[in-house]
Amino acid sequence: MEWLDRLNQSISYIEDSLAGEIDIEKAAQIACCSPFHFQRMFSYIASVSLAEYIRRRRMTLAAFELQNSEIKVIDLALKYGYDSPTSFTRAFQNVHGVPPSAARGEGTVLKAHPRMTFLISIKGDVEMNYRIEKKEAFRIVGAKKHFELNVEENSVQVPKFWGEVIQNGRIGQIGQLSNKEPNGVIGVCTCMNGKDFDYYIAAATDKPLPENMHEYVVPATTWAIFECIGPMPSAIQELQKRIITEWLPTSGYEYADAPDIEVYPEGDTSSPDYKCEVWLPIVKK
Numbered sequence: 001m002e003w004l005d006r007l008n009q010s011i012s013y014i015e016d017s018l019a020g021e022i023d024i025e026k027a028a029q030i031a032c033c034s035p036f037h038f039q040r041m042f043s044y045i046a047s048v049s050l051a052e053y054i055r056r057r058r059m060t061l062a063a064f065e066l067q068n069s070e071i072k073v074i075d076l077a078l079k080y081g082y083d084s085p086t087s088f089t090r091a092f093q094n095v096h097g098v099p100p101s102a103a104r105g106e107g108t109v110l111k112a113h114p115r116m117t118f119l120i121s122i123k124g125d126v127e128m129n130y131r132i133e134k135k136e137a138f139r140i141v142g143a144k145k146h147f148e149l150n151v152e153e154n155s156v157q158v159p160k161f162w163g164e165v166i167q168n169g170r171i172g173q174i175g176q177l178s179n180k181e182p183n184g185v186i187g188v189c190t191c192m193n194g195k196d197f198d199y200y201i202a203a204a205t206d207k208p209l210p211e212n213m214h215e216y217v218v219p220a221t222t223w224a225i226f227e228c229i230g231p232m233p234s235a236i237q238e239l240q241k242r243i244i245t246e247w248l249p250t251s252g253y254e255y256a257d258a259p260d261i262e263v264y265p266e267g268d269t270s271s272p273d274y275k276c277e278v279w280l281p282i283v284k285k
Contacts (some may be wrong), residue, residue: 142202178203
């Protein structure tokens with residue numbers, strides 16, 4: 001499977017670069033997607049963030065070196081990309097539960113995190129309803145917040161941002177702006193540089209920009225639009241994982257360099273019957 005081969009090639013590049021600087025943009029290019037989408041795919045498939053995987057692998061190799069050589073901790077820290085022995089020691093202890101100074105002791109228990117290889121098993125036991133649509137560019141208006149890209153932290157902070165917008169009453173104001181497709185309140189991840197991104201809670205509209213809001217133009221692209229049924233946010237998080245691990249590898253498409261979109265129509269988002277949509281930007285392989 002070509003898609004899987006490219007993903008494993010990107011892991012090979014990362015592995016070869018553990019003792020040095022890892023260029024996430026280059027890893028993403030090997031996988032033929034943006035740095036943003038590469039890190040999201042990795043976290044969904046591996047169930048661990050790319051940053052955490054790299055940290056675990058570096059600390060695994062560092063432990064081997066401590067046990068089998070006389071290398072100094074300060075040299076090991078520089079080798080694996082840490083600015084100081086203190087930051088290296090903190091990372092080492094987080095992974096192994098002991099400081100580097102204890103790693104050379106006989107009988108010390110250390111953790112080994114092997115290199116990861118992706119072998120995806122496509123279940124196909126639960127259907128996914130989707131459609132492919134090409135859309136022209138459209139303007140969105142709403143609340144915006146800037147985030148540093150950290151998949152694990154973002155999974156907590158983005159829902160928190162939703163809570164803030166709901167609590168301060170802006171969600172109703174945003175909903176009243178909606179007069180274009182996709183209808184409803186939408187969540188949009190922008191900025192595909194792989195380092196940070198803007199997240200909008202917004203509506204597609206041609207109405208004037210209110211003073212307390214921001215606007216953005218979603219570029220024209222082709223979308224795979226998936227139906228999601230169930231209580232939020234658990235239902236949509238599970239669907240997003242299934243899209244990446246089950247649908248995308250066999251679809252004949254790959255990620256396009258465009259925002260991800262979630263579309264939330266009016267309704268009780270806690271209901272098991274609530275329906276929303278995930279819009280995945282795609283391009284044919």
